[in-house]
Amino acid sequence: MKFNTKTIHGGQKPDPAYGAVMPPIYQTSTYAQTTPGGHKGFEYSRSHNPTRQALENAFASLENGSYGLAFGSGLAAIDAVLKLLKSGDEVISTNDLYGGTYRLFTKIFENFGIKFHFVGMNQASNIEQYINKNTKLIWVETPTNPMMNIIDISETAKIAKKHDVLLAVDNTFATPYLQQPLDLGADIIMHSATKYLGGHSDLVMGALVVKDKALADRLYFIQNASGAICGPQDAFLALRGIKTLHVRMQRHCENAKTVAEFLNAHPKIETVYWPGFDHHPNHDIAKVQMKGFGGMLSFVTKGNDYKEAINIIEKLKVFTLAESLGGIESLCGHPASMTHASIPKSEREKVGVVDSLIRLSVGIEDETDLINDLKQALA
Numbered sequence: 001m002k003f004n005t006k007t008i009h010g011g012q013k014p015d016p017a018y019g020a021v022m023p024p025i026y027q028t029s030t031y032a033q034t035t036p037g038g039h040k041g042f043e044y045s046r047s048h049n050p051t052r053q054a055l056e057n058a059f060a061s062l063e064n065g066s067y068g069l070a071f072g073s074g075l076a077a078i079d080a081v082l083k084l085l086k087s088g089d090e091v092i093s094t095n096d097l098y099g100g101t102y103r104l105f106t107k108i109f110e111n112f113g114i115k116f117h118f119v120g121m122n123q124a125s126n127i128e129q130y131i132n133k134n135t136k137l138i139w140v141e142t143p144t145n146p147m148m149n150i151i152d153i154s155e156t157a158k159i160a161k162k163h164d165v166l167l168a169v170d171n172t173f174a175t176p177y178l179q180q181p182l183d184l185g186a187d188i189i190m191h192s193a194t195k196y197l198g199g200h201s202d203l204v205m206g207a208l209v210v211k212d213k214a215l216a217d218r219l220y221f222i223q224n225a226s227g228a229i230c231g232p233q234d235a236f237l238a239l240r241g242i243k244t245l246h247v248r249m250q251r252h253c254e255n256a257k258t259v260a261e262f263l264n265a266h267p268k269i270e271t272v273y274w275p276g277f278d279h280h281p282n283h284d285i286a287k288v289q290m291k292g293f294g295g296m297l298s299f300v301t302k303g304n305d306y307k308e309a310i311n312i313i314e315k316l317k318v319f320t321l322a323e324s325l326g327g328i329e330s331l332c333g334h335p336a337s338m339t340h341a342s343i344p345k346s347e348r349e350k351v352g353v354v355d356s357l358i359r360l361s362v363g364i365e366d367e368t369d370l371i372n373d374l375k376q377a378l379a
């Protein structure tokens with residue numbers, strides 16, 4: 001099945017009870033049994049729920065995986081992956097990372113004796129020097145947030161395999177429409193389904209997808225034992241959202257290209273971070289690894305002036321100033337004070353998250369309105 005069919009049919013069947021084409025919202029905590037253990041595969045909704053299961057099957061199908069798991073948030077999904085580890089284990093992570101992931105790693109899991117190395121992974125060869133016998137996991141985010149660096153997943157997977165270390169990829173920015181990390185050798189895919197998979201800024205959810213049965217069993221055990229599941233209403237909304245993922249992503253990519261090219265040519269703009277430019281340092285990898293360049297970009301103005309950046313943000317009307325990304329509507333954000341405020345200034349400036357950096361999540365509105373909005377804000 002091709003991807004554009006999978007979003008609609010992949011892993012999805014009419015509901016067995018009455019043939020409902022969309023899985024019903026099974027708003028129930030428990031299921032009647034005829035005799036102890038005599039049930040139809042569902043006992044208690046933390047363990048299994050039919051609506052959530054339909055979504056988990058769809059997640060697995062989209063990523064060419066075998067098993068999907070849905071969580072109450074992206075961070076709950078990351079939390080479940082980290083619970084595969086134990087005290088003394090080490091993790092090598094992308095240094096230019098979603099702020100909440102950095103906070104979870106350093107403020108929660110370091111307390112449990114897990115050691116993290118934050119590494120610039122633009123060169124996959126940088127990773128190897130941090131590997132030792134305690135290394136259990138490599139955590140990759142690509143494109144990175146908000147600097148839009150691209151990490152070579154295949155090269156990283158080769159290193160992970162060679163040293164028998166798990167490779168997890170946060171595929172939130174790219175989505176399976178643009179990049180399929182399991183096919184490139186990753187072991188675990190993680191999503192904040194809050195973003196493009198849900199796509200309508202109406203839910204908070206996380207996802208994991210894997211191929212390996214033993215790994216899926218361990219993660220399912222953690223999901224059930226720790227309990228950070230999503231509810232059936234949100235599962236229904238996410239199922240509805242992913243049915244249009246391919247058309248939304250196509251338009252996100254087209255609009256982001258138009259916006260990136262407009263900003264790049266604007267006299268007030270210093271740098272635009274978008275992997276579609278020939279001059280982007282990882283453009284060659286992006287071209288091979290991704291089917292398009294996505295809907296996200298960041299930029300800094302000439303003079304790198306904090307006040308000017310805030311002024312631009314305040315003047316934008318079609319782009320709404322808000323946290324989050326990946327919805328149908330265009331959003332702008334100020335990483336230094338919003339998504340990345342939990343990373344110390346010295347740390348974030350090392351990777352380019354300066355005070356004047358503005359991040360755009362380009363939506364699927366008419367591109368003329370987006371360009372006109374940017375024009376008036378920059379005037």
Ligand SMILES: *Cc1c(COP(=O)(O)O)cnc(C)c1O
Nearest residue numbers: 073074075098145172192194205
């Ligand atoms: C939003 C986001 C997360 C966290 O997901 P939540 O659903 O907000 O918990 C993780 N990684 C990336 C890249 C994100 O954008």
